[in-house]
Amino acid sequence: MTSANTDKTQDDKVLDAMKSFAETYAKRTDTYFCSEPSVTAVVIEGLAKHKQELGAPLCPCRHYEDKEAEVKAAYWNCPCVPMRERKECHCMLFITPDNEFAGDKQDIAMEEIIKVRESLAS
Amino acid sequence: MADSVTDSTFKEVVLDSEIPVLVDFWAPWCGPCRMVAPVVDEIADQYEGQVKVVKLNTDENPNVASQYGIRSIPTLMIFKGGQRVDMVVGAVPKTTLSNTLEKHL
Numbered sequence: 239m240t241s242a243n244t245d246k247t248q249d250d251k252v253l254d255a256m257k258s259f260a261e262t263y264a265k266r267t268d269t270y271f272c273s274e275p276s277v278t279a280v281v282i283e284g285l286a287k288h289k290q291e292l293g294a295p296l297c298p299c300r301h302y303e304d305k306e307a308e309v310k311a312a313y314w315n316c317p318c319v320p321m322r323e324r325k326e327c328h329c330m331l332f333i334t335p336d337n338e339f340a341g342d343k344q345d346i347a348m349e350e351i352i353k354v355r356e357s358l359a360s
Numbered sequence: 361m362a363d364s365v366t367d368s369t370f371k372e373v374v375l376d377s378e379i380p381v382l383v384d385f386w387a388p389w390c391g392p393c394r395m396v397a398p399v400v401d402e403i404a405d406q407y408e409g410q411v412k413v414v415k416l417n418t419d420e421n422p423n424v425a426s427q428y429g430i431r432s433i434p435t436l437m438i439f440k441g442g443q444r445v446d447m448v449v450g451a452v453p454k455t456t457l458s459n460t461l462e463k464h465l
Contacts, residue, residue, distance in 0.1 A: 277391035284389025298389035301418045301430040328432055328450055330391045339395070339451075358388060 249290065256286040256295060257351065260331060263317060264344040267325060269332035273341035279354040281331045282346070285316050299329035362404045365414040367421040375442040377412050380464050382457075384415040385425060385435045392451035393434045399454045400436070403461065410465060440464055 260282055264270060271278040284298025294309040295316040302308045313319050320326040325334055333340040362384060365373045374381045384400045386393040397415075404413035418425040418433060428437065428444060436457060438446040445464055448457060 272391065274395065277394055280389055280394060281391040284387075284391075287389060298387065299392060299433050301385070301387070301422070301425045301433055303426055328392070330395070330451065 249286070252290050253283065253286040253351065254348070256282050256289060257346065257348065259295075259316075260285075261345050264332055267321075267332060269325060269327070269334055269344075270340040271343050271346060272330050272333060272339050274339075275341075275343075275346060275350045276354050277330050277339075278346050279351040280358070281329050282351055283355055283358075285331075297329055362400050362413040362415045365416050365421075367423045370416070370421075370424045373412070373414060374439050377439070379410060379412055380445075380461075381412040381414060381439045382461060383437045383439065384413070385418050385428075385430045385433060385437065386415055387418050387433050390433045395451040396434045396436070399452075399457060402454060403457055406458070407461065407465075411461060438464055 260271075260278070281298060285295040288294065288296040288298060288305075292305055292309045294312075296302070296305060296309055297314040297316055297318055300314055302314075308314055317332070318327075320328075321332060325332070327333065330339060365383065374383060382400070382403065384396065386397070400413060400415065403411070407413070416424060418430055432449050434449075434451065436448045436452070437444055438461060446460055448460055
């Protein structure tokens with residue numbers, strides 16, 4: 239029981255860190271979260287999951303032959319090279335204001351992320 | 361609604377299908393996959409009997425995903441007579457998907 243509780247705390251810490259990163263990075267790059275908040279929530283959760291499992295927030299919107307090798311290559315570690323160079327996030331986490339899917343927020347409530355996490359935990 | 365397909369059922373359900381098949385390659389933590397899923401379901405209803413529509417979870421079925429060189433998710437692939445004939449990458453509007461599909465009916 240103790241170890242399960244510790245894991246949970248660690249999970250929450252990583253999730254919190256990913257949420258803060260996403261909010262800060264959106265503001266810094268003048269990009270916005272998706273108008274549909276569950277999209278943002280699921281991507282932040284996916285990044286946190288990769289950070290926890292692999293040590294780096296590998297993009298959750300790609301299929302990899304070898305995740306460990308990709309983490310080392312770093313190209314798809316968030317923020318990925320296309321995002322840093324051209325503000326291209328095909329995961330729809332950071333959306334430029336001219337995109338029809340862009341919302342008007344650069345913050346997301348933790349409740350929103352928890353809600354999605356619970357809907358996926360089955 | 362689109363049915364699920366796996367590494368083990370892919371040949372039977374997709375490659376051996378008598379009619380064209382649309383395969384939605386998705387992953388659980390992929391945001392745009394959530395946007396495209398309802399579009400794929402609508403397509404399944406609209407083309408019922410003409411096109412088979414299925415989805416494949418790339419996390420749980422890495423063999424088929426790797427075999428077809430899936431990189432960006434979501435990827436929507438159209439199969440006809442056991443061959444890949446077209447594909448669309450990303451969360452696309454329904455019109456884009458149906459226009460692509462129409463070419464192969």
